[in-house]
Amino acid sequence: MITAEGLSKRYGDKAAVDDVSFTVRPGTVTGFLGPNGAGKSTTMRMIVGLDRPSAGRVTVNGQDYRRLRAPLTEVGVLLDAKAVHTGRSARNHLRALAATHGLPSARVDEVIEIAGIGSVSRKRAGKFSLGMGQRLGIAAALLGDPHTLILDEPVNGLDPEGVRWVRQFVRHAASEGRTVLLSSHLMSEMAQTADHVIVLGRGKVLADAALPELVRAWTTARVHVRSPRAAELAALVSGRDIEVVSTSPDTLDIAGLEAWRIGDLAADRGIPLHELTPTSGSLEDAYLALTGEAVEYRTRAVPADGAPLEEVVA
Known part of the structure; x- marks a missing residue:
């Protein structure tokens, strides 16, 4: 279990982390999210x-x-995959770490196989690609068979097979009762991996909740409707607390009304429906809604002709 109580870190006048409290519990994968500069790495x-x-x-x-x-x-930690002696082979890097704790060479061989770097274990770590460096960093984190894992952007640079392997590995680790704290900017991957989410923004905790609860609280369920009489249907369902957005001449996105109710209203008026699809919000939607005011670094998208577009979060 990881417990933070009133945790703060200042660099001069800047508060990188400001009175942060949370608990990362064993048996779950806890996602650690936030914009660049939010205070996660600190x-x-x-x-x-x-x-x-x-x-x-x-x-x-x-x-x-x-x-x-x-x-x-x-504690097994991956904070910087490049923190290796570039002149050593991957195996010798791991052997040096193992020697600090009296761990046997057999354990080094085990984590090399777990991380899938057996074919390159005798090559210099300084020649590794980003993805292979990540695998080496994960192998190092596993050396002592720790009960707690802290992994900062572990899928950065990995191919799809590697990303899936990390996902399956951390979920298996949590199923064994281990404590797993995992940061990533890949919302789609985090949505498939995390059970619980802690979100930081400008050094403060913005949310600390089970992932499904976070999504429900910060997104709106909608129903996607397609009909040749979409305009008529829009007028029929419009009302207080109901939002209707026309996305094309024959499609609508409706919030505030359940799909069965829309279907019944359309049937009563004889309006044909070609599609009636309930949709729920995503972790990405919830994250952007939650952190919209806490983004510190932004870019502005510019089209080829140089005319500025709307501001886009980096």
């Missing part, structure tokens, strides 16, 4: 003692990470 660094909090505290299984006698066997 928080993770404080969890494992790389940054000292300006205020508050954070513990792993009730202890300060820096007081753990054998941290590799307690």
Whole structure:
């Protein structure tokens, strides 16, 4: 279990993390989300003692990470896949880490196979692609068979097979009762992986909830309707607390009215329906709605002719 209580980190006048409290529980995959500059990486660094909090505290299984006698066997961490000796082979990098805790070479061979880097284990880590570097970083995090895993953007640079492998691996780890804290900017992947979500924005906790609850709270369910008499149907269903958006001459998106009710109203008027599809919001929709005011870095999309388009979140 990871517990943060009033955790803060300041760099001069800037609060990178501001009075953050949360609990990451065992047996679940907890997604750690937020825009660039939200404070996620700083928080993770404080969890494992790389940054000292300006205020508050954070513990792993009730202890300060820096007081753990054998941290590799307690917490597996991937914060920077490039943090390797570039002149060493992948296997020797792992052997050096294992030696700090007296772990046998057999365990090095095990994590090499788990991470799928057996064919390149004797090559220099400095020559690895981003994806292979990520796999090596995950192998290092697994060396001590830890009960807690902290993985920052572990699927960055991985191919689809690697992404699916990470997803299956962390879900299996949680099913064994391990604590898993996972950050990613890939909302579609997080939606398939996480059970619980913590969202940071400008250093503060914006949400801390089960993923389905977060989506329900920050998105609106809609019904997609296609009919040759869409305009007539729009007028029929319009009313207080009902939103009707015409997306084409024969299609509507309707919020505030259930699909069965729309079908009954159309049938009463003899309006043919060619499609009646309920749709729910996504994690991406909820995330953008939640963090819209907390985005610190933005870009502006510009078309080929140089005329500015609407502002787009980076």
